[in-house]
Amino acid sequence: MSQHDHAHTLEDLLPREARLVTWLVIEQEERTLQRVYELDEAPDLHWLFYGTRYAELPEKSPLVVRISASSSLWQAFVDGGSEPPLRGIMVTSRESSASVMAHLRRLLEVTFYGRRRALLRFYDPWIMAVLLGAESSVARWLGPLEGIYWYGGTFAQRAESGAVWHACTQARQEVGAHDGVAREEIALTRSEEAALETFVADYPLWVELETRAGLEAGSAEHAARFVEVLEEAQRLTIPPTEWGDYLKLRFVHFRAGLPEGMMARPVEERLSALRRHIGHEPDDTNTGKVWA
Known part of the structure; x- marks a missing residue:
């Protein structure tokens, strides 16, 4: 069963679990790649568009970077409130890198209004907030991930608590229970379509x-x-x-x-x-x- 929480600090939301691996999924803007290398000389970095229909646009591809809680990159992301040049979301998983990357790439494309197909900028914290704030099946967004974290919130959430850190998590035993759901093509529900509209x-x-x-x-x-x-x-x-x-x-x-x-x-x-x-x-x- 999934759980949605919020707190003023990211540390208050993260599990005390040493085996969990943490990744940033950040939108690539003018200074993003440079900033990543300034903070980490040898980052474990993947281009999200690689191997997808968007592979010919590497300069537009979001970056997926493995990080640790003690790293300068982690601290810069947290201190910056996930704003440019490190604008994005954080995810955690104990599954393999290949499994995490396959899932994140699957989230890139959705169908809506029946058969229309589009790129989904789920790595934008606003978009993630809207999607997980709608009446949606959270399991398909989480897949092999144990948690998704972002800063800000929807307009309504900000009206209640201001811009804070949010987390959508699922219990470890739930991660493997939704493999079928996680592999299905994602079709937005009507509530998700309405929320995005x-x-x-x-x-x-x-x-x-x-x-x-x-x-x-x-x-x-x-x-x-x-x-x-x-x-x-x-x-x-x-x-x-x-x-x-x-x-x-x-x-x-x-x-x-x-x-x-x-x-x-x-x-x-x-x-x-x-x-x-x-x-x-x-x-x-x-x-x-x-x-x-």
């Missing part, structure tokens, strides 16, 4: 608020506010094309509240009404930025 639609709004409105990615308060104003925009049937402007105004001028009679106004006038309302409020933002 929602994330793909909402994440650009999150990034824009980070960049231009002072949203702090690690803050539970800011994540809760993001979730609240996003739900508010949906409840007010604000057109999706106006969500960016609506969220910026509501996130920054959160204390201003909504104008009276908002629901009684035509949908196409609600954003303009909010702008006029905020224009008459005192300049009292809670992020230090002003939106006119």
Whole structure:
């Protein structure tokens, strides 16, 4: 049976098991490979795309690196909160390297909406959080792995506890019990498809608020506010094309509240009404930025 936990430190989630082997699965960006070799002169490193249909793109291939808890690479990954240039996830297993690599490569490709096929960036901690936060069969994601670890969480999880470390684990005796499931082609469930659809639609709004409105990615308060104003925009049937402007105004001028009679106004006038309302409020933002 799988278990999902979270904690402020990775050490609080990891089992005290010397025989477990730990791997990083990290997205390859401009400085990633250089950084790995700066921290480990002779890393046990594999290109995830090797032997797959994506093998001709080695410069885009995620890196799978075996690490130990005492290594500089481990510490840099933990201290960096799995952000670039070491952006990714951590996995543990007592199975062979070949078994672990075969499983990770199998996760690269999924089917969705019936017969469509796509590359799945499961090594992105946001994507992993979304997938394991959906109503999914965890056994097929874990396979021969005893644990998957990542930093951050979904929007809803961040709203509860901020950005923290997460773990999805299964008991040792469960690892060999799902061999059939682990070898099947992965077809996303409808709940997984829906969770990814929602994330793909909402994440650009999150990034824009980070960049231009002072949203702090690690803050539970800011994540809760993001979730609240996003739900508010949906409840007010604000057109999706106006969500960016609506969220910026509501996130920054959160204390201003909504104008009276908002629901009684035509949908196409609600954003303009909010702008006029905020224009008459005192300049009292809670992020230090002003939106006119």
